[in-house]
Amino acid sequence: MKVLGIDTATMMGSVGLIDDDRPVAQYSLSIEVTHSERLMETIDVLLRGVRIGLDGIDGFAVSTGPGSFTGLRIGLATVKGLCMATGKEAASVSTLEALALNMPYCSYSICPVLDARKKEVYSALFRCDEDGTLKRLTDDMVISPESLVEMIKGPVVFSGDGVYTYRDIFKRRLGSNAHFAPVNAMFPSGLSVARLGLSKLKKGETMDKTGVPAYVRRSEAEIKFETRGTLL
Template sequence: MRILAIDTSTHVMGIALAEDDKLLAEYTTNFKKNHSLRLMPAINQMLTELEIDPNQLDAIAVAKGPGSYTGVRIGVTTAKSMAWSLGIPVYGISSLQMLARNGRNFQGLICPFMDARRDRIYTGLYTFDGTYLKTEEKDQIILLEDWLSIVKEKEKPVLFLSQEWNKHKGMIHDILGDQVRTGDFSMNQPHPESLLALAYEQEQAQPAHSIVPEYAQMAEAEKKWLASKEGRGYE
């Protein structure tokens, strides 16, 4: 079974391809540049080098969010369009779950997070049972201080994984103290091969049309439109 993985939910743009339990290729960049212009050329180049025709793909795994509104939309739209045209299913994987998998050898709570501005984060809480990731707190957007209060009550060591770690480490250490554990730069970066591993763990993929982005909140434009329809100002 050949699965193509796509992730554009953050500044990282990552693609990978696996056949059964073998990783054939992985390509990742980590800088702020237009994913929409680079994603399909990168996929085409990878498939060409592997001498694999798109029609030989069996499924696509995509990071469906939360994350950058534009980035999530690009990845999900590309995955759905390719899958629909090829007649293959899609595995929609949480972007936070993908990042959490970097901490699968940690014996404790795993907390991936992404900055969501205005002192908020996208986050969830996971544990690893030796075989699979288990969700302890579902993915959500929440004020960082409120989230840390929830985590503190768990009274367990917590591995924090995030490319925005340095931005928020002060408050995290102040509130959680010796509960805090951190990863290195590689663990803090999402890897598309994790999408493949998580896809193989799922029992069943979904039809392309049923996959939807998970933004965890409305986009700014949607909020403004809704506020105008309700006849009130936007804050």
């Protein structure tokens, strides 16, 4: 089953293609161009490179958050359009789970952290079983880095763009228990999104056509509307 995975939750956009358990191709790019300007071109370049048309894709997967509100909406809208054009199904996956999947067989706890601004991070805790199966220990959450480290017991591996902002806090609070993923595992990948999506698609856990991003935190517009009764 060929699944195209798409991640636009961070500045590092990524598109990956798998054929069951075999990776076929991946294209990741971090440049100061919006996902809306580059995503369809990236998909086209990847598919032309492996000589597969959209009609050769059996299903799609997209990371639906948490992450950049705008990026998530772009990724989700793109996948909905691809589903409509091809008649294929899609699965939604957690951005943090896809990021944690970059660290298979890790013997430590895995803690993906994405910078949520406002001195907070999007995060969750995971653990790998002996067979490499990823197990979730917490729900996705938005939390201060200081409160996050209080939840962690024992050695942990951090990954995600939040590391670049809060590495010093993690090191100072956790000492030798704080470890950091290598650069190739620091961002969500299209292949990881596709792998998680493949599992869901095979179980029939498809995304509803009205699916929305998992923001975890309310947008500024929602907060302003609640407090002022207006978006202005």
